[in-house]
Amino acid sequence: MSMSQKLVDRLRQEFGDAILAAGSYRGDETVTVGRDRLLDVLAHLRDAENCEQLSDIAGVDYPQRAGRFEINYLLRSVSKGHRLRVKVDAAEDEPVPTATGLWRSADWHEREVYDLLGVPFAGHPDLRRILCHHEFEGHALRKDYPIEQGQECSRPENLFSDEDIARAARRATAMSTTPSGHQDEVHPSDLLTVNIGPSHPAMHGALRAEMLLDGETILDARTEIGYIHRCFEKEAEDHTWAQVMPYTDRLNYCSAMLNNSIYAAAVEKLLGVEVTPRCQAIRVVVSELSRIIDHLVCVCANLVDIGALTNYWYLYNIRESLYESLEKLCGSRLTTNYARIGGLSHDLYPEFAAEVRSKLNDLVAATDDVMKLIARNRIFLDRTVGVGAISQADALSFGFTGPCLRATGLAWDLRKAAPYSGYEKYDFEIPTGTVGDTHDRIMVRMAEMVQSRSIVLQALEKMPDGPVNLDDRAITLPPKRNVYQSIEGVMNQFKLVYEGIQVPAGEAYGFGEGANGELGFFAVADGTGHPYRLKVRPPCFPIFSAYTFLIEGRMIPDAIAILGSLNIIAGELDR
Amino acid sequence: MAVDLENPSNYLTTRVRQAVNWGRKYSLWPLPFGVACCAIEFMSTVSSYNDISRFGAELVRFSPRQSDLMIIAGTISYKQAPILKTIYAQMAEPRWVIAMGACASSGGFYNNYSTLQGADRVIPVDMYVAGCPPTPENLLYALTQIQERVEREGLVPAAVRHAGRVQV
Missing domain, CATH: 3.30.460.80 (NADH:ubiquinone oxidoreductase Nqo5 subunit)
Known part of the structure; x- marks a missing residue:
């Protein structure tokens, strides 16, 4: 039991x-x-x-x-x-x-x-829309809402009302009380409202924050998301299980391979099947490469945001070279569409292992260079140490997972806690931080790249032989020669493509350790070829909900440094 | 054939218009309106491996008032549309717009309640780049196409080039 x-x-x-x-x-x-x-x-x-x-x-x-x-x-x-x-x-x-x-x-x-x-x-304190715009009418995920019925938005929403500003001013007045009882009255007109985003480079194009400043201190902040809500969940209901795969690429577009693998595993869980050992090992290799790429982008963008541009060039070139291998493997750099339900679109190419090994050596050189530049850099330390710290209890309550949770000192990693895809066979550590500040989050990611590299090397070393796809004609496509040469093969292909894989009715939650934390797919099947409901649990959604909590009482430059270290990927956040 | 710069009797004739347009062509300052996956490929285009500065367009400006080439990199939702319109309106003439990728060009494979079916529904677009996302090479090709138009047509304002097509 x-x-x-x-x-x-x-x-x-x-x-x-x-x-x-x-x-x-x-x-x-x-x-x-x-x-x-x-x-x-x-x-x-x-x-x-x-x-x-x-x-x-x-x-x-x-x-x-x-x-x-x-x-x-x-x-x-x-x-x-x-x-x-x-x-x-x-x-x-x-x-x-x-x-x-x-x-x-x-x-x-x-x-x-x-x-x-x-x-x-x-009893919800602030029950407003979050993904759809404020002028939207109706509720999009209801079954009777037509998927193509768009609604125009005339203007962005005002996040702070006059009443909010007056309340913040009263709070600032109360906070200014000195031990001798002296109070500086803060008038609402003393406060400055600053809007950052969505079209702002540090806001990654799709996040918006409005901050109420008293001098340079952020008194109160509100965020708005949903700027690239692309209706992943509604689209999933409109497509077959297999057709959802390319949409998963565009959730966290910095690590599409991870999304592919975890989505495929979620549907396989519903089907009650397990993929071949070779497929598992290849999924581990591409997932860990994706994790490295994701962490590279996060760290280099975070460092650029706080003014350390050189690191961007050092880290980005490694990513570019890893992309070359991924492009050779699946034909695309970002949007890989590589996993299939029950397997992969195809096997590795012969030189893959040798190429990746040599590129991972370059990774070590690049991360070493960056560490030399930042580890004892006074400006970097001033900008990150103690900035945006969060306690373990708060992080858990906010739903933090992944590097942001590990930065608080908790060694929680789904690859260890609930091993899947054969992760139990590899020897790796879970890097953790101590206080959960921006510095810890960056350092945890730097250390995780080293661990991911080690996993990739181990998996390439131990790569099992055999097929990558399940030999189950109800799940994977038949070999092309059967399709071209037999009527059974044609029908098999036709039914799988047009009607979709028939997933037995039931519901399950499939999850894995994404680059940002727990990526989960809660899937409800009704026995047809389409998902009845597919809910994504994107790791950065709960993390971004803590953003205002992290920046209150700090200054705008801190807010920028903190945001970069949380690694909010809008595609995944807004879906 | 090497050009002899020292010989005082060597000279060149051209039209002022051509000389100015030739200079203008290599001075486009891009504004990345980066919202989604395509923005990551825009980052790749700017980074040292692909190096957009080979085409004189490396001076990325995040202020619309300082830029003349908007690159819409990503999906434009109905929620984002008023922002896009405002940013475009803040750019001074002459200005050009590249719709990078399937989403910005047509909505891509997001035909749904939240996605604008192409940025050209709200602002005029000069160049559409295919791909989901387009490779950095594709984006650089679109840039050179805009450059050729700048060289050929000069500084015709967008309001004239797109007269009667899209209301902004």
């Missing part, structure tokens, strides 16, 4: 009839509770069962049911290692109690469910 199953048993003992149903499918445990007991169950799970993280909230629309919406709370315990999905039903316009009092990450996750499905959350 797994840890998660034991957890369900304990919940049944504790709550009895309040647990309306419990189920297990493909290794995922779920419990259904009523809306009236939802918060009790969630609070118990957090406090008594160590579920420190609310990974995601995924809403699913079933228009024919009385309780139209099913809300899934994906919980995870980092200390105990168990996972659980808590379900609750809600009819249209029926409010669900907010979980914002339990986990800070619930804030944005609930806003997203409200925006895309129209489920109201009672």
Whole structure:
């Protein structure tokens, strides 16, 4: 009996009839509770069962049911290692109690469910749209919303109202009290509103932050996202399982191979199949190369943002040379579309291993050069040490995963905690920081590149022989010669391409360690060739929700340095 | 054939217009309106391996008031459209626009409720670059195409070149 199953048993003992149903499918445990007991169950799970993280909230629309919406709370315990999905039903316009009092990450996750499905959350402090623009009408992920029905937006939203500014001024006045009781009155007109983005180089083109300044200090800040909301989840419902693959490339476009592999693994989990050992090893190699590329971009962009341009040239050239190998492998530099459900689009080319080994040597030289430039550089240290620090407890509550969580000193990595794709066979360490500041985040990424390099070398060394695709005609395409020479082959190809892989009805959460943290796909299959619902858990969505928390009380240059170290990739953030 | 710069009897005739346009052609200052995947390939185009400065366009300006070539690198959503319009309006004439990649050109494979079906729905575009994303070589080719037009046509303002096509 797994840890998660034991957890369900304990919940049944504790709550009895309040647990309306419990189920297990493909290794995922779920419990259904009523809306009236939802918060009790969630609070118990957090406090008594160590579920420190609310990974995601995924809403699913079933228009024919009385309780139209099913809300899934994906919980995870980092200390105990168990996972659980808590379900609750809600009819249209029926409010669900907010979980914002339990986990800070619930804030944005609930806003997203409200925006895309129209489920109201009672007691939510700031229930506004988050991905669609403020003039949007209706709820896009409802099954009755037509995918092509665009709505124009006339102007950007104002993030601070006069009332907000007045409140901030009162707070600044209160804060200015000296021990002797003297107070400097701050008038609302003393405060300056500064808008940064979305068209600003440090905001990566698609993020917007409005900051309220008292002198140079950021009193209050608000962010707006959704500028490249490209409807990944709606598009997925409109395509077959296999056709979703190129869309996953464009989630985190700095490490498309990771998205490909983790999405393919999520669908394979639903299908109940395991790919061949060679396919697993190749996925590890390309995933780790992607992780290196992603970290290179993050670190070099972060350093450019704080004025250290030289490092950009050193790091970017390595990336360029790794791209050459990826382009040779799959025909494209960024958008690789390399994994397939049940395998890969094709095997490695013969010189791949030798080429990658030599390029990884160049990587060591480049990272060494950069470390020489920054490790004891006074300006770099002044800009990063102690800037944007976050405690472990806050980071967990905000839903941090990946390098940003490891920077706080917690050695949590899904490749070790829940090994997949054969990661247990490789020898590597989990680099951690100490205080979770900008410096730690950069250094964790630098150290992770070394570990990823080691994994790639080990995987190339131990690369098993054999096929890369499953020999299952219900999942992978038949060999071309069968398609050209037999009617069975033609029909096989035709049905797989036009109707899609028939995934048996059920739901599962597939996840892996993306470059930014836990990348998850919560997939609901209804037995057809299309996903009924595909919810992405992008690692940087919860991380960016903590941005305002990290920058309050600091100055704008710090805000820029902090943002770079969080590695927010808009494609993944807005989907 | 080497050019003898020292010989006082060597001279060259040209039209002022041609000489000025020739200089102008290598002085385009790009404004990257980078919003998505294409922006990463724009970074590659600027970095030392592809080196956009070989074409005199390395002076990347993030202020629209200082730039004359907007490169729309990425998907334009309905939410982004008013921002794009404002930034374009802030650029001084003469100005050119490259729509880099499938999304900026036509919406790409995002035919949905949030994606504008091509940046030319809101601002006039001079050059469309195919690819998802286009390679740095593709982008450099588009740049040289704009340069040829600058050399041939001179400083015709966008308002004249695109008269009657798109309302801004």
